[in-house]
Amino acid sequence: MNIDTLLENCDAVLITSPHNLQYFSGFAGGEGFCLLSSSSKTIFVDSRYTVEAESECIGFEVIEFGGGNLFELITEQLNKISAKVICYEDLYLTVATFNRMKEKLDGMSFLPLGDKADVIRSVKTDAEIALLREAERIGYMAFEQVLPMIRLGMTENDLAAELEYQMRKLGASGNAFDTIAISGKKTAMPHGRPDGKRLEYGDFVTMDFGCLYKGYCSDMTRTVVMGEASPKQIEVYNTVLAAQLEGLKAIKAGIVAKDADYAARRIIEEAGYGSCFGHSLGHGVGMLIHEQPNLSPRSETVLVPNMIVTCEPGIYIPGFGGVRIEDMVVVKENGCENLTYSTKELIICG
Template identity: 45%
Template structure:
């Protein structure tokens, strides 16, 4: 963890930031290893403090040996934060502008008094885009659980079963494999509901001939997995085969475009062009992918206006889709690790033809 703090300090120095308050739970975990639910970090040029209450003091000491553990007692965490900054003779404190609430900001400003307060954004997230070996291994394990869950759930998919039943079985299985929970609200969308890109699970009963889109993942030791597969209950018709094969071609084109040095927008364009050329461009209205890690959606975004240049160590999804209102939809998604010469696909469940159940 101390290596991550050192890299953050380098960024802080480049941007003229002396002291930075970390309130985002995922950033706190990334920098300190602390898994408790309450606490903030104060990072300085040579100091690293973790402020938490009585419930987590011993846990913090065990998980964060490189941090000075400060106990929060009667006063609020922001009152203790101000004491820490004054002790270090800091004149300005930067905070994560996209996380602190207005109420918290006002309280912090009041507690700091003469010490000025300034916003910053995306500093830790910039570091988190490139995963280290430890993170990649945890992500691999999360993805493996997702693949195991796919193989498991196939036995339960049949007409007469509800989307809810499938989701419960899927999530229960992932927990039994070591996941702490689902990565997000599982999308189990059947029949016409598969035209909803974020059609979270409903009580709908699966029918013969339905398309079924499953978009799901799990959390393993803080890290997320993400995968989507679309299948059909019975023999597919020509329209279902057509749409599926277009999306598959687009997804494979997106994967082929991924490598270090390529712009995220170029990956989006590679997948999007296939769908547009086939006449379905207006039915693909979301980005081609996103980063995955301590959050299910994080930087970089693989979208048409993203100028982010991919670097080795980034983990991103490739997930084009076509969604036809009243008919249904198809999405195919894999998570991949960016490498110098291409990418490594981290999800291995079958996709190369429309799966018939």
């Protein structure tokens, strides 16, 4: 990766967020302070992580701190490289830590990093794409395992637990976010939460879930119907599916993100459900479940090859229910490669 962008207008950048620590230093322990300059790479960790950092951070000097001497050690390092301006992660550093840093690193100027690291991370390397591909495979394999278990009378919590259990069995280290497994009228809430509600005849059931695999997230959504689908359910489902397919067709290098959003949104608007699709078409996925680029109606970001994004239109009707269908894709020169293999035909369960 290119750290020159990070070092624009500053002498050193201090990385503190878990995902950027892993991305820029290799350190996967989550808690540490990574100082990058054009001439040095240093990571400061406490004794819980010294051994780990020494094995993970290739080309880095690992400095162990303890007993409140962190900022003294950082100051020593900054003096060594004659740094005057230090860039910090304003999006992630707490105000408390920032204030402490300002007080301890007396005489330094501070520059916010903004979204520079996020923009760098939005275009994936081949190694990252391989990890995201495997993460998504774990997700859809778990879905295939769970589909035949979906029965009338089971609770949403049971369903969420099965999805998470299967992902873990398939190699995930955790969940990428809180699993959504909701049914009936609750499916009108895009981010509804599972509870003890039982799956009933005629319910839509929306499952939006993802795993963590070697620090990378997966994300997919499928909606099924219990027992039998009503004509209106079929109409809503097919409208979302048509929009999702249009969105996938639009996603390719060179398109402006808002135009990809509109390609899908137009289908939903023309079917008369425009007011029922409040969120964006999709988002980037990587070490974070939601990262750049944002495929929103306002996003001017131009997609480039090897971005990984979701395509997830939905229709949500209060008092009736909702449908969302989500795949995760790699942006290519002339289209996109879908990493989510599960069927999108309307599935009847129970």
